[in-house]
Amino acid sequence: MNRFINIKRIIQLCFLSKISIQNSERKIILRDLEKVVRYVSKLNQVNTNNMLPVLIIGVNNIYLRPDNFIMSDRKFLKDLRFSFYNLIKIKNF
Amino acid sequence: MIENITLYGASKKLRSREISSQYLVRRCFSHILGKNNVLKNFSVVNKNAIKESILSDKRYQQGRSLSLIDGIPISIKDIINTKHMKTTAASNILKDNISSHNATVVNKLRRNGAIIIGKTNLDEFAMGSATNTGIWGECNNYINISKTAGGSSGGAANSISSNMSLGSLGTDTGGSVRLPASFCGVVGMRPTYGRVSRFGLIAFASSLDQIGIVTKDVPSAALLLQYISGYDSKDATSSSKKTDNYILNIYKSLKEKKIGIPIEFFNNIDNIVIQKTLIKLIEFLKYNKINIRYISLASSNSVIATYYILAISEASSNLSRFTGTLFGSKLKLTDNKINFLSLYRGIHWGMEIKRRILLGTYVLNSHYADQYYFQAQKVRKLIHQDYIRNFELVDLIISPTSPILPFDLSKKQTNLINTYLIDIYNVGASIVGLPAISVNIGDKNTPIGIHIIGRFFDESSIINLASILESNYTT
Numbered sequence: 001m002n003r004f005i006n007i008k009r010i011i012q013l014c015f016l017s018k019i020s021i022q023n024s025e026r027k028i029i030l031r032d033l034e035k036v037v038r039y040v041s042k043l044n045q046v047n048t049n050n051m052l053p054v055l056i057i058g059v060n061n062i063y064l065r066p067d068n069f070i071m072s073d074r075k076f077l078k079d080l081r082f083s084f085y086n087l088i089k090i091k092n093f
Numbered sequence: 094m095i096e097n098i099t100l101y102g103a104s105k106k107l108r109s110r111e112i113s114s115q116y117l118v119r120r121c122f123s124h125i126l127g128k129n130n131v132l133k134n135f136s137v138v139n140k141n142a143i144k145e146s147i148l149s150d151k152r153y154q155q156g157r158s159l160s161l162i163d164g165i166p167i168s169i170k171d172i173i174n175t176k177h178m179k180t181t182a183a184s185n186i187l188k189d190n191i192s193s194h195n196a197t198v199v200n201k202l203r204r205n206g207a208i209i210i211g212k213t214n215l216d217e218f219a220m221g222s223a224t225n226t227g228i229w230g231e232c233n234n235y236i237n238i239s240k241t242a243g244g245s246s247g248g249a250a251n252s253i254s255s256n257m258s259l260g261s262l263g264t265d266t267g268g269s270v271r272l273p274a275s276f277c278g279v280v281g282m283r284p285t286y287g288r289v290s291r292f293g294l295i296a297f298a299s300s301l302d303q304i305g306i307v308t309k310d311v312p313s314a315a316l317l318l319q320y321i322s323g324y325d326s327k328d329a330t331s332s333s334k335k336t337d338n339y340i341l342n343i344y345k346s347l348k349e350k351k352i353g354i355p356i357e358f359f360n361n362i363d364n365i366v367i368q369k370t371l372i373k374l375i376e377f378l379k380y381n382k383i384n385i386r387y388i389s390l391a392s393s394n395s396v397i398a399t400y401y402i403l404a405i406s407e408a409s410s411n412l413s414r415f416t417g418t419l420f421g422s423k424l425k426l427t428d429n430k431i432n433f434l435s436l437y438r439g440i441h442w443g444m445e446i447k448r449r450i451l452l453g454t455y456v457l458n459s460h461y462a463d464q465y466y467f468q469a470q471k472v473r474k475l476i477h478q479d480y481i482r483n484f485e486l487v488d489l490i491i492s493p494t495s496p497i498l499p500f501d502l503s504k505k506q507t508n509l510i511n512t513y514l515i516d517i518y519n520v521g522a523s524i525v526g527l528p529a530i531s532v533n534i535g536d537k538n539t540p541i542g543i544h545i546i547g548r549f550f551d552e553s554s555i556i557n558l559a560s561i562l563e564s565n566y567t568t
Contacts, residue, residue, distance in 0.1 A: 010451070017409065017454045019447055020432075020439030032448055032509055033455065039510050040398040040456070044464060048471035 005034050096120075100259040100313035104161045107153060114146040114153070114164025114208065117259065121166045121210050124257045131238060133230040134252040136171045137178050138211035145208050152206065162320055163206030168258035170249050171212035171229075172219050173304065174293040175199050178209075182295050183227025184217045186415050186441035196293020197328065198262055198304055198321045205320050210258050214248030217443045218412065219264055219297050221245050222272060222515050223502075226445045231502060236278060236540060240499040243273030249307045250277040260317045261307040266297050267400050268494075268519025270305030271531035275494035275542025278533045280559065282306045282314045285550045286526030287332035289318075290325030298407035299330075301400070301523050311532060311560040315339035318552060334550050342553035343560045350554065352378060353388040353487030358518055367493050370534065370541050374491075377566055386487050392479040393521060395472050397513050400520040402456050402469035409453025412446065473524055480525045484548050489558055492518045494531040494542030518544050528552045532559040534566050 010026050010033070021029065098106070098117075106112045122142070129135050139145075149164035158164070169175060172182045174192035176199075181187045195203070202209065216226040224232035224247025232247035234240040235255040242251040246263030250273035253261055263270040265283040274281025283305045291302055304321070308314045319340065324333040354375065362368045378385055414420070417437045439447070456465035483490065495515055522529040528547045535541030543562060547555040 009455075013451045013454050014435070016458075017450050018413075018435045018438055019442065019450060020435040021447055022439075025444065025447070028444070029448055029451060033452060035509055036401065036452055037455070039513075040402050040465060040469075043395060043398045043402070043468050043472055046395055046468075046472050046475065048468060048475065051471040051474055 005030065005037060096256060097309070098259070099309040100162070100165055101310060101316055103165055103259055104316065107164050108158070108161075110153065114149040115143060117164065118142050118146040118166050118208055118210065121257055121259070124255060125211070128235075128255055128257070132233050132235055132242075132251055132255055133214055134232060134248045134255065134257055135168070135211045136181060136183065136214055136229045136248070139178060139209050141177075142166065142208050142210050149206050149208065159204070159206035160320060161316060162202070162260075165207050165260060166210040166258050167202055167207045167317075168210050168213045168249060168252050168261045169199060170215055170219075170246055170261070170263045172215055172264055172295045172297075173199060173262060174295070175209065175212065178212055180212070180295070181228070182218045183215050183229050184442065184446070185228055186417075186438070187295075187420060188228065190420055192293070194293060197290035197325045199293065201321050201323075202262075207260075207320075213246070213252050213261060213263070215263075216245040216247075217446055218295070218408070219245040219266060219269055220408065220445050220449055222268075222512055224248060224273070225502075226443055233502065234277060234499055236538065237499070239501055239503070241276065241502055243276035243495075243499065245269040245273075246281075246305070246307065247273045247277075250274045250279055250281060253277070253279045253307050253309055259309070260313060262321070263305050263307055264294060264297075265303050265305040265523065266301045266404060267523045268516040270307060271494050271519050271529060271542065271544060272516060274307055274531045275533070275544075276499040276540065278535065278537075278540030280306075280308050280311055280314045280530065280532050280563075281542075282318065282530040282552075282555075283522065283528060284318060284322060284552055285332070285528045287330050288322050288334075288336070288528070288550065288552065290323075290328040290331050292325055292327040292331075296407075296411045298404040299411065300407060301404060303523075311530075311556055311563050312340065312343055314530070315343055315556045315560075318556075332550070337553045339553055339556055342557055345553075345557050347381075347383050347558060347561060350488040350558070351384040351386055351486070352558070353386050353483055353490045355390040355393065355490060355492060356387050357390055357393045358492040359387075362493065362496060364497055366498065366539065367496065367541060371493060374534065374543065374562075374566065381565070388483045388487060388490070390479055390483060390490075390521065392472070392476040393517070396476060396520045396524060397517055399469045399472045399476065400516075400524055401513060402465050403473065403524070405449045405453035406457050406466050406469075407453075409450045409457060412450055417441075476521060477525045480521065480527065480546075488548070488551075489554055490546040491558075492544050494518060494544040498539065498541070522546045528555055530555045530559045532563050534562055
């Protein structure tokens with residue numbers, strides 16, 4: 001069991017997600033969260049060394065690898081580049 | 094038999110004036126009135142459908158029909174925006190929502206004269222595998238009402254099998270069109286990501302969502318795809334690649350094609366009925382001298398975990414826009430805006446949505462993002478490479494659509510992970526963005542879907558194989 005998942009964490013997640021949940025729901029969500037987190041944690045066993053993700057836009061950084069894109073459609077990449085430049089403009093990077 | 098008429102058959106009969114559009118629409122309405130209380134396929138029906146069908150009949154009389162789908166009754170999943178009908182996403186938060194615009198696919202259908210007959214039931218915000226989490230009730234399978242219709246496009250698939258509409262548009266994020274199509278014994282297709290515009294679709298997970306098609310047979314799916322696909326400037330991920338003539342490609346020979354069977358999928362089938370069907374199918378393909386090759390999709394063990402991390406992360410972000418100020422039920426602001434907003438979202442959302450949003454917030458949390466979200470993005474790339482590598486060896490990949498047959502509605506799936514695993518054969522194509530189709534090869538009472546995946550933008554080949562299986566394979 002992930003030691004970081006407890007009722008306190010659920011309350012914190014509810015605050016961040018701006019959702020109120022009842023006490024009875026908290027226990028169910030806690031149980032489900034534990035199960036799912038345990039299940040998805042197995043992804044960390046997959047070796048992804050030297051593997052660059054498809055696209056990540058973080059708060060302070062942007063990794064954009066067009067050659068890594070699922071699609072190789074030129075128009076799609078052009079539109080994406082356009083959105084990317086706009087994002088930089090908006091965020092004032 | 095006119096009762097079980099397909100979209101493709103109806104199109105032919107309308108052109109030869111053997112039937113009228115008004116007749117088709119009235120037939121659909123009589124099925125809806127007679128069975129919808131039990132099956133719960135529709136959330137809203139279009140009151141103007143009969144008027145529109147009369148106009149279509151006039152066009153046929155005057156010899157100026159708009160297209161091959163003019164006058165055909167088509168249903169739309171209640172998460173695709175329509176201007177004159179409610180779009181609720183089966184959620185309390187959008188219960189009274191009427192969109193200001195039509196989705197691009199709806200505009201395309203209307204421009205070509207199709208009659209939008211109503212909106213079909215789904216899981217709340219398309220999150221689920223049994224069409225039982227929404228406000229419109231649990232969808233009962235028409236073939237056996239004690240069984241599930243699958244989800245999230247359960248209403249769409251069930252509306253086709255119960256003759257309530259001739260074609261239906263659903264949405265497919267991780268198998269939401271293909272799974273219910275398999276459970277209801279109909280055809281469900283997910284085109285390549287970008288082939289069909291997503292403009293006007295209420296987003297669940299933007300990088301995985303795609304509008305899909307449900308019809309009774311493969312030629313009908315090909316015909317409908319012809320009219321809804323194509324570039325749309327309103328969708329940045331829409332592709333400008335030219336669409337094929339799908340109808341012309343239906344009856345091509347498959348002798349040149351190589352078909353791959355993933356050994357991982359083949360070895361993991363516990364259900365005896367599905368296993369036997371797959372063995373028979375392989376014999377059928379060999380008998381017809383179609384090249385078969387066993388391949389390895391080593392990444393298939395990671396697809397469900399990757400899919401859920403990505404889907405819940407994107408859902409958590411996409412659903413943050415429902416604040417009670419812009420869409421649906423309006424929020425009356427009090428002095429403590431944040432608390433009231435939390436309460437509002439808490440009251441209006443169902444358990445499944447809350448669970449996914451909280452999980453999404455958890456995996457995107459800066460402490461865990463490297464461990465979950467970024468890792469899932471990297472594994473997504475691995476899965477992508479795995480499929481691309483295999484498509485250098487084969488042209489198509491086949492597997493069952495689901496590892497199980499439709500389960501009893503009374504037996505609620507209490508184990509969350511088992512519920513997710515129902516989609517194990519479907520999510521690979523969704524993660525990579527490949528086209529896929531589910532075609533029924535089971536008998537009348539036990540539908541079994543076969544899942545065919547093709548290369549990017551090669552919908553023609555999956556339609557081709559699906560059509561051959563549909564017309565030549567016998568149980």
